[in-house]
Amino acid sequence: xxxxxxxxxxxxxxxxxxxxxxxxxxxxxxxxxxxxxxxxxxxxxxxxxxxxxxxxxxxxxxxxxxxx
Numbered sequence: 258x259x260x261x262x263x264x265x266x267x268x269x270x271x272x273x274x275x276x277x278x279x280x281x282x283x284x285x286x287x288x289x290x291x292x293x294x295x296x297x298x299x300x301x302x303x304x305x306x307x308x309x310x311x312x313x314x315x316x317x318x319x320x321x322x323x324x325x
Contacts (some may be wrong), residue, residue: 258269270321277314281307 282310284307291300 267321267324270317270324274314274317274321277310277317281310285311
């Protein structure tokens with residue numbers, strides 16, 4: 258891997274992690290709406306998506322740190 262590729266991958270990991278965070282905010286909004294509508298199974302799925310996205314972000318940040 259060249260230094261240029263390494264830098265690119267670091268930036269991509271950071272970008273993807275930030276992008277995940279924006280999705281999580283949207284998921285939280287719709288999770289709340291689903292709960293208010295008593296769509297509990299939908300709300301549960303959205304909470305699972307939030308947790309999975311947060312875990313994905315952790316992996317991306319870890320990968321970025323390993324490249325530093």
